[in-house]
Amino acid sequence: EADIYQTPRYLVIGTGKKITLECSQTMGHDKMYWYQQDPGMELHLIHYSYGVNSTEKGDLSSESTVSRIRTEHFPLTLESARPSHTSQYLCASTQGGPNGYTFGSGTRLTVV
Amino acid sequence: GDSVTQMEGPVTLSEEAFLTINCTYTATGYPSLFWYVQYPGEGLQLLLKATKADDKGSNKGFEATYRKETTSFHLEKGSVQVSDSAVYFCALPPQITQGGSEKLVFGKGTKLTVNP
Numbered sequence: 001e002a003d004i005y006q007t008p009r010y011l012v013i014g015t016g017k018k019i020t021l022e023c024s025q026t027m028g029h030d031k032m033y034w035y036q037q038d039p040g041m042e043l044h045l046i047h048y049s050y051g052v053n054s055t056e057k058g059d060l061s062s063e064s065t066v067s068r069i070r071t072e073h074f075p076l077t078l079e080s081a082r083p084s085h086t087s088q089y090l091c092a093s094t095q096g097g098p099n100g101y102t103f104g105s106g107t108r109l110t111v112v
Numbered sequence: 113g114d115s116v117t118q119m120e121g122p123v124t125l126s127e128e129a130f131l132t133i134n135c136t137y138t139a140t141g142y143p144s145l146f147w148y149v150q151y152p153g154e155g156l157q158l159l160l161k162a163t164k165a166d167d168k169g170s171n172k173g174f175e176a177t178y179r180k181e182t183t184s185f186h187l188e189k190g191s192v193q194v195s196d197s198a199v200y201f202c203a204l205p206p207q208i209t210q211g212g213s214e215k216l217v218f219g220k221g222t223k224l225t226v227n228p
Contacts, residue, residue: 006155033215041150041199041221048215058215090155094216100146100205101216103155 003027006091006104013081013111021076021107023091031096032074036060037088037106049074081111114139118202118219125192125226133187133222135176135202145169145178145185148201150221156201159187192226199223 004025013019025032034047045058049068063085064078074093078085088108092101119134137145144163148156160169165180174189185202202219 041223043201043218043221045215092156092216100144100148100158100161100203101156103148103157105155106153108153 004091004093004102004104006089006107008107009105010108011110013109015080015082015111017081019078019081019109021089021091021109023074023076023104024072025074025093025102026072027093027095027102028071029093029095029102030071031094032068033092033094033101034058034064034066034074034076035090035092036062037090043090047076081109083111085109086111114143114204114217116202116204116217116219119222120220121222121224123222123224125224127194127226127228128191129226131187131189131192131196131224133200133202133224135185135187135219137183137185137202137204139183139204142180144205145176146203146205146216147174147176147185147187148203148218150199150201152198159200192224194226194228197224197226 007022030051032049035043036046044060046062047066049055055066066076090106091104094101115138117136146161147159149159150156160171162169162178168177176185176187199221201221204217
C-alpha cells in the first residue's frame with residue numbers, strides 16, 4: 001500500500017488555468033521532492049523541501065511554486081498552465097541519509 | 113560532484129533472454145547504491161540496493177553487485193519476462209553537499225521492452 005499519495009493521477013486542463021498538484025505522505029519524512037519527467041524518461045528535480053516552511057528550487061528551472069505548511073503535505077502549483085507544462089510530475093520523500101526515496105504514482109498533466 | 117552514468121536504451125529482448133543494464137558511478141566515499149524500476153503509468157519503486165562494497169542486492173530475480181574497484185553496479189537478470197518491461201534507474205542516495213542539500217542522484221533511465 002502506497003505511503004505517499006498524489007492526486008490527481010491524470011489531468012487535462014486548458015491554457016491559462018491555475019492548477020495544484022497534491023502530494024501527501026504518511027511516513028513523517030522531513031524531506032520531500034518534486035520531479036518532472038520528460039518523454040525520454042529522464043528525471044529533473046524542480047523543487048524540494050527539508051521540512052516545514054523550507055522550500056528550494058531544484059536543478060531544472062520551473063514556473064511552478066510549492067509550499068510546505070505541514071510535514072505531510074507538499075503541493076505544487078502552476079498559476080497559469082501552458083502546453084509546455086505538459087509532463088509527468090512525480091513526488092517523493094525520504095528521511096535522508098543512506099535511505100532511498102519513496103515515490104508517489106505520479107500526476108500526468110496535459111495542457112491543451 | 114557525484115554522478116551516475118547509465119547504459120542508454122531502449123533495450124528490447126525476447127522473453128527468457130539474459131539482461132544486463134550497466135551503471136557506473138562517481139562519488140566521494142562509498143555510498144549505498146540503488147536500482148529503481150518504473151512500470152508503465154506508475155511512479156518509481158525501489159527494486160534493490162547494496163550498502164557497501166561487494167554487497168549483492170537482489171529482488172524479483174534481479175541482482176546487482178556493488179563493485180568498488182570498477183565503480184559499477186550493473187543490473188542483471190537471467191531470464192526476463194514480459195512483465196519486466198519497464199524503465200530502470202540507477203541511483204546514489206541523498207548526498208549532503210556543501211550547500212546542505214540532500215538530493216538523490218539518478219541515471220537517465222533505461223527503457224526495457226520484453227517481447228513474448
